[in-house]
Amino acid sequence: MLMKARAFVSACLFGLVCFCVVFAGPKLTFNDGKSSCELTQSYQLWGAYTQNPNDVPATSSCADLFLKQGRVGVKGQAIPGLTYSTIFAFDNLGKDQFTGSLGTAQATTNTTFQLYDLYMSYALDSTFANITFGYFRPQSGHENIAPDAGVNSLDKGLTSMYLRSFLTGRTSGRETGVNIGGFYGSKFVGVAYNLGGFDPTQGLIAGTDGGPRKWHPLGVGRLAVSFFDADMPSYRLSPEINFFGQRKGITLGGHYSYQGATDETWDTSAVKYNAVTKAYSGAVKYVGGFQKNGSLGGDFVGNFMGLNIDGEYDVMSRSVNGISYHGGLVKASAANFTDRVYHIRGGYDIPLPKDQFLEPALMYTEFDGDAKSTVYPNGVDHILDAGLNWYLNKNNLKIAAHYIKQGGRPKSNYQSAAPDANGNVTVRGDMVAVNFQVQF
Secondary structure, three states, X not given: OHHHHHHHHHHHHHHHHHOOOOOOOOEEEEOOOOEEEEEEEEEEEEEEEEOOOOOOOOOOOEEEEEEEEEEEEEEEEEEOOEEEEEEEEOOOEOOOOXXXXXXXXXXXXXXXXXXXXXXXXXXXXXXXXXXXXXEEOOOOOHHHHOOHHHOOOOOOXXXXXXHHHHHXXXXXXXXXXXXXXXXXXXXXXXXXXXEEEEOOOOHHHHOOOOOOOOOOOEEEEEEEEEEEOOOOOOOOOOOOOOOOOOXXXXXXXXXXXXXXXXXXXXXXXXXXXXXXXXXXXXXXXEEEOOOEEEEEEEEEEEEEOOEEEEEEEEEEEXXXXXXXXXXXXXXXXXXXXXXXXXXXXXXXXXXXXXXXXXXXXXXXXXXXXXXXXXXXXXXXEEEEEEEEEEEOEOEOEEEEEEEEEEEEEOOOOOXXXXXXXXXXXXXXXXXXXXXXXXXX
16 A cells, blocks of 8 residues: 555656746736736645545545645736735645545536635835735734745644634635734844734624624734744735745744624524424534634744744634523533644755755644534544655745644544444545645
């Protein structure tokens, strides 16, 4: 089995190297140079081999070649001081549902082509007051706001997916809102801040599809302090992680979010009454909403010459009233719970000729659900990622080969499919994969 995996990865790597060509995206300037429009594209093509020894019913180990991530967008300057960005996404095209990567395979029609970002930023003051409005990521944890193509693990840590879902109800982590932020940097210290307000309407957050009857906005704040070299030259929404030996510094960041009561909703359709025994069977199911919802977390990014290390720890707290159904014969108790997620990651860039780099990288990430959690009760999800990244043109052209060891227990995203009628579950198997990444 291991020999088959090695052969599959080697074949994918050879094929991808043979087709490594990068072009710059076209850029148009107009309005006497005051306005611009630039086309951007980013793709990740994965070849993966997944072992599924724990599935019930049994699932054969299998190879899979699929488009893990696709992005097409435009960005530029509308008028002096006002920039814009629009990105569309099409992910997991051709993915097998039993492949061990995060994310759901598209339907066979492959019709999912969705808006990912649509926002504008106005520099009221380019240092202290940059106002962003539209559909974008709240400025919370570093893994959430870091560029997808900028991490040195095969995929982002679990700190991205779980926090995004907790705040917005979407794994993309996007929501409509407004943010004000700034960055001030001196020779030895840099400070970045962001304060945002968002209007979540997704059912898991609002409690009902389309928006809640009880309305409270999501408030998010982030503060990051850099020592020595800063992690950004000027204000930006998405800081980098790998600086390819050009940075000597560390950034410490923290974030906080809070949202008040929305429509707490419970599904009672599974509850049945037996007139003979005069007893109820089945259970109520949590749909969404809460009395309060919030997160608190800290993160760091350190770079010294070729060494790149980063980590994050987040706690996600929610309060629900529960439900008493049919005079208290069926109940879901009130609960205050806190889920936790973290990651630690490191890599070292080894310079090669022609401005290329080779980077061995390692990451461990884990999610732990509270016993009282209404979303992931007692859920555990953890990933160990070990791999080698070959940067032919930094993050614009990269080939990565990684081994992913995964574990956990339901209920969490380690469980990759709903239980069948007998309660059997499918989980993410261990995986070896090659990622060919190109962006321009």
